[in-house]
Amino acid sequence: MTNVEKTSSYGTLNADTDTAALLDALTALQSRDEVLRFLTDLCTPAELRALVARWQVAKLLNAGDLSYRDISEKTGASTTTVGRVARFLNDESYQGYRIALDREQSQ
Structure with a gap:
């Protein structure tokens, strides 16, 4: 940083x-x-709901069973948000989603 x-x-x-x-x-x-x-x-209630939705999106993307559109419909997140989460989950160097998902799975 x-x-x-x-x-x-x-x-x-x-x-x-x-x-x-x-x-x-x-x-x-x-x-x-x-x-x-x-x-x-x-956070405002809307901000907290957005954070929760992004985490749900990350978990669903990680499972690999649903399309972006299906994930959007299931979570209420836009397809743009689903794509952004997918990019950060798979391509970006931060790997925050990956760390959290891996730790959650190991518990």
Whole structure:
């Protein structure tokens, strides 16, 4: 991550330190209930639903049984979102979806 400042409706955000502070807050949480409470405070209901839908999309894509359109209909996510999740699941270097899916399967 580079140290880049971005201006948004929330003011100027430092991509390194502001993101790190959020990541520190997330990793400090110790239970599923704490994470849910934090995300409920942090996100609007629509944002939280979008996160849930993306995770459902990632799981369905990983299973490999459904088309993008079927996944879209099942989750309510747009086909554009399904394609974006697929790209990040399969092609992008971040591999966050892959890490989470692999850990979930190993539990």
